[in-house]
Amino acid sequence: MNSQIDIEVSEVGPRDGLQSIKAIMPTEDKKKWVSALAAAGLPEIEVGSFVHPKIFPQLADTAEIVKHARSISGLQVAVLVPNLKGAQMAVEAGAHKITIPLSCSEEHSIANVNRTHAQMYDETRAIAELINAQPAEDRPKFEGGLSTAFGCTIVGEVPEEKVVEVAENLMECGCAEVGISDTTGYANPATTKSLIRKVRAAVGEDACTGIHIHNTRGLGLANALAALEEGLTTIDSSMGGIGGCPAAPGASGNIVTEDLVFMLDSMGLKTGIDLDKLMNVRDLVKASLPGEPLYGFTPDAGIPKGYKPFAGAL
Amino acid sequence: MNSQIDIEVSEVGPRDGLQSIKAIMPTEDKKKWVSALAAAGLPEIEVGSFVHPKIFPQLADTAEIVKHARSISGLQVAVLVPNLKGAQMAVEAGAHKITIPLSCSEEHSIANVNRTHAQMYDETRAIAELINAQPAEDRPKFEGGLSTAFGCTIVGEVPEEKVVEVAENLMECGCAEVGISDTTGYANPATTKSLIRKVRAAVGEDACTGIHIHNTRGLGLANALAALEEGLTTIDSSMGGIGGCPAAPGASGNIVTEDLVFMLDSMGLKTGIDLDKLMNVRDLVKASLPGEPLYGFTPDAGIPKGYKPFAGAL
Numbered sequence: 012m013n014s015q016i017d018i019e020v021s022e023v024g025p026r027d028g029l030q031s032i033k034a035i036m037p038t039e040d041k042k043k044w045v046s047a048l049a050a051a052g053l054p055e056i057e058v059g060s061f062v063h064p065k066i067f068p069q070l071a072d073t074a075e076i077v078k079h080a081r082s083i084s085g086l087q088v089a090v091l092v093p094n095l096k097g098a099q100m101a102v103e104a105g106a107h108k109i110t111i112p113l114s115c116s117e118e119h120s121i122a123n124v125n126r127t128h129a130q131m132y133d134e135t136r137a138i139a140e141l142i143n144a145q146p147a148e149d150r151p152k153f154e155g156g157l158s159t160a161f162g163c164t165i166v167g168e169v170p171e172e173k174v175v176e177v178a179e180n181l182m183e184c185g186c187a188e189v190g191i192s193d194t195t196g197y198a199n200p201a202t203t204k205s206l207i208r209k210v211r212a213a214v215g216e217d218a219c220t221g222i223h224i225h226n227t228r229g230l231g232l233a234n235a236l237a238a239l240e241e242g243l244t245t246i247d248s249s250m251g252g253i254g255g256c257p258a259a260p261g262a263s264g265n266i267v268t269e270d271l272v273f274m275l276d277s278m279g280l281k282t283g284i285d286l287d288k289l290m291n292v293r294d295l296v297k298a299s300l301p302g303e304p305l306y307g308f309t310p311d312a313g314i315p316k317g318y319k320p321f322a323g324a325l
Numbered sequence: 326m327n328s329q330i331d332i333e334v335s336e337v338g339p340r341d342g343l344q345s346i347k348a349i350m351p352t353e354d355k356k357k358w359v360s361a362l363a364a365a366g367l368p369e370i371e372v373g374s375f376v377h378p379k380i381f382p383q384l385a386d387t388a389e390i391v392k393h394a395r396s397i398s399g400l401q402v403a404v405l406v407p408n409l410k411g412a413q414m415a416v417e418a419g420a421h422k423i424t425i426p427l428s429c430s431e432e433h434s435i436a437n438v439n440r441t442h443a444q445m446y447d448e449t450r451a452i453a454e455l456i457n458a459q460p461a462e463d464r465p466k467f468e469g470g471l472s473t474a475f476g477c478t479i480v481g482e483v484p485e486e487k488v489v490e491v492a493e494n495l496m497e498c499g500c501a502e503v504g505i506s507d508t509t510g511y512a513n514p515a516t517t518k519s520l521i522r523k524v525r526a527a528v529g530e531d532a533c534t535g536i537h538i539h540n541t542r543g544l545g546l547a548n549a550l551a552a553l554e555e556g557l558t559t560i561d562s563s564m565g566g567i568g569g570c571p572a573a574p575g576a577s578g579n580i581v582t583e584d585l586v587f588m589l590d591s592m593g594l595k596t597g598i599d600l601d602k603l604m605n606v607r608d609l610v611k612a613s614l615p616g617e618p619l620y621g622f623t624p625d626a627g628i629p630k631g632y633k634p635f636a637g638a639l
Binding site: 162163164165166167168195196197199200201202204205226227228229230232233235236237267270273274277278279307308309312315316317318319321323325 | 476477478479480481482509510511513514515516518519540541542543544546547549550551581584587588591592593621622623626629630631632633635637639
């Protein structure tokens with residue numbers, strides 16, 4: 012991570028946001044969006060996913076977006092891959108970071124991608140082999156995503172011990188790190204802290220630094236605060252919370268980048284992101300996705316009068 | 326506070342919520358609402374404000390609501406009063422808790438209620454005298470509300486030292502306690518913690534146990550978590566976040582009771598509130614205020630499958 016910042020906000024809108032809506036953002040608009048986010052100071056952007064375009068036609072141009080994003084100096088370019096084939100495409104395109112999501116609930120994994128945990132571990136090992144075969148200077152970072160880590164919509168509870176077991180297995184399969192993901196929005200600040208502690212105790216603090224949070228029950232920023240307090244330094248979020256369910260504003264979607272960055276910045280934590288520039292990037296998304304609701308409280312309320320980030324000790 | 330609960334959620338919808346909307350809830354509906362909230366387990370409800378009905382016609386029936394609420398066993402009945410006259414009416418009606426809000430920003434106080442701090446302190450002393458003249462068994466609790474404690478829309482920054490000074494003065498004027506209020510939604514978790522520490526250091530922990538939080542910039546529940554971590558035990562919230570600005574869902578309104586209670590309950594903190602019953606009370610508000618938007622994520626998303634409150638150590 013850039014040594015000039017305290018907390019790395021990883022923008023996942025171009026992947027998690029766009030895959031959740033019907034509209035397809037034109038490739039040129041995606042490039043402009045990624046460029047504008049990077050210009051606002053976002054240090055990492057998950058620009059797409061190498062899944063079959065039949066599943067997510069919205070992300071069919073991921074290779075082209077990766078290539079464009081790589082041309083932006085200093086930007087860490089992240090992608091999601093479901094399998095070895097996706098990883099090959101990601102490596103070829105030149106992604107800096109590759110994440111394979113694995114549902115800690117095996118029932119969810121089978122229902123969702125028709126794979127058992129054992130099959131997913133095989134895939135993970137194959138990807139690790141591919142990555143390790145790359146020249147050191149081009150080698151992407153390889154992350155295992157601990158999906159449904161706080162519970163699953165099929166079986167309900169996912170025991171902490173199961174998440175820890177999956178984390179350990181992913182590390183053994185060759186991941187460099189694991190990221191905790193509240194796919195279903197079941198987390199609360201207490202379970203967030205507890206699980207982070209257990210996973211970090213198992214795999215080491217350096218191998219678990221990030222979390223992916225949904226705002227399904229409105230607890231997203233409280234959970235982000237809990238994660239910060241446990242020492243995590245990377246938090247995923249999505250501009251405008253794109254992909255949230257229209258029936259329930261913001262629900263089921265990612266936490267909103269604008270509100271997260273305002274929270275971090277106002278607490279005096281350095282994100283490297285310019286708040287005003289960030290707010291302006293919304294116009295680009297609005298113009299490209301007419302009719303698609305954009306969420307977020309800070310963009311509507313504006314920055315407080317006489318705004319100064321907190322300068323005391325946290 | 327009831328010894329069976331860890332955190333007291335103080336419902337302010339019938340006061341702060343209703344005063345912020347144009348529609349006037351019929352008196353009988355208010356009574357049903359208060360009864361239903363109490364039946365769901367809310368330990369304290371701010372049922373109204375003794376202001377001139379020209380200012381808030383929505384709250385003109387506060388005396389009648391207080392009398393009704395007092396008939397509900399175990400419920401702490403709270404009201405707001407702007408001055409001695411309001412306090413006289415509150416005492417006469419039989420409120421258990423009387424809060425006088427004082428804007429820590431003197432410019433805001435002058436602009437809003439046309440009173441200097443010195444004038445407000447005089448009023449506070451007069452109210453304390455009135456309250457102390459009541460028989461001990463009927464004496465309401467007297468709280469000073471530290472409004473605009475995190476910043477003001479007129480002058481911007483409100484220094485922590487000013488808030489501490491106002492808190493000390495209110496205690497000297499005869500308040501039994503002070504409550505911190507983020508009237509403008511300027512707070513963040515860092516300033517929340519810092520200010521709570523300073524006010525409690527000045528007036529004593531027992532004299533500062535509650536906070537009133539707005540969700541203007543989406544940080545409401547994160548700020549609530551910060552307050553909990555500092556040891557506060559009473560948090561204000563409003564059912565459905567009523568009164569939030571329709572242009573910016575939830576903005577400028579109170580934090581949503583349903584989401585707050587879900588957060589606390591899921592963390593394993595006892596609130597005495599039945600989550601399902603609480604959610605059902607919304608129907609009553611919807612029916613009484615047709616067209617008025619109700620906010621909240623948890624009511625839309627529902628309780629997680631296999632839901633169990635966190636059982637570990639916080």
